[in-house]
Amino acid sequence: MDLVVPCNSCTPLNRQTPLHPRLSSPKRGAFSLRCRRKTTSELQSPVTAISPNGNPFPSIPTHKVTVHDRKLGVVHEFVVPEDQYILHTAEAQNITLPFACRHGCCTSCAVRVKSGQIRQPEALGISAELKEKGYALLCVGFPSSDVEVETQDEDEVYWLQFGRYFARGPIERDDYALELALGDE
Incomplete structure (x- = not known):
């Protein structure tokens, strides 16, 4: 079973001006970058990131x-x-x-x-x-x-x-001291 998960490093969290002008779309300040990871069960297969022109990016170890x-x-x-x-x-x-x-x-x-x-x-x-x-x-x-x-x-x-x-170990609760402290307020 193949699962497709968007890549967090390639999918923008909010629309921003792209770092690279070739990645921009006709709308100013909006762009999309297609990136998908293919996984099988709990063990993932190697990462396959796809650039906007359809060519794969170099494989990430x-x-x-x-x-x-x-x-x-x-x-x-x-x-x-x-x-x-x-x-x-x-x-x-x-x-x-x-x-x-x-x-x-x-x-x-x-x-x-x-x-x-x-x-x-x-x-x-x-x-x-x-x-x-x-x-x-x-x-x-x-x-x-x-x-x-x-x-x-x-x-x-x-x-x-x-x-x-904590020189002598964990601090233990002292209810009597707490009662005295609360009584002073």
């Missing part, structure tokens, strides 16, 4: 991504172009993975890389130290090779990231 979802106990395998975020490509194929902010600022989509490489220049929610230990964020991660990852518990990654700042 793709990589097989295997995600072991610990919470759901399932394994997802799909192919991601090197220039696309792993989370976005999974969602385009109706694969549900954990996420929250979509901007690389939290740890909801954090994974532990078991094999392969993920490039994540925009991953602000994870420290360089954790990146070196093999953690990555799917929402802003690009595959650099075939990669196998395992989802992580958000609280676990958050603790690894910020736990050292």
Whole structure:
């Protein structure tokens, strides 16, 4: 079964003046660029982007991504172009993975890389130290090779990231102190 999914990098989100004048249509400020990805089941076939004149663009390298979802106990395998975020490509194929902010600022989509490489220049929610230990964020991660990852518990990654700042461990709720504080107001 072939699915046709518009390419996020080629389909404009809003009508803008094109970057290249040959891509413009007769209407001023409006243009269209045909780009379709052909997929079969959950595993994608290579990307085929088509230019306005009908000729294919050079092929973008793709990589097989295997995600072991610990919470759901399932394994997802799909192919991601090197220039696309792993989370976005999974969602385009109706694969549900954990996420929250979509901007690389939290740890909801954090994974532990078991094999392969993920490039994540925009991953602000994870420290360089954790990146070196093999953690990555799917929402802003690009595959650099075939990669196998395992989802992580958000609280676990958050603790690894910020736990050292809480000298004696996690902060415990103190109802008596809260009652005193509310009584002062």
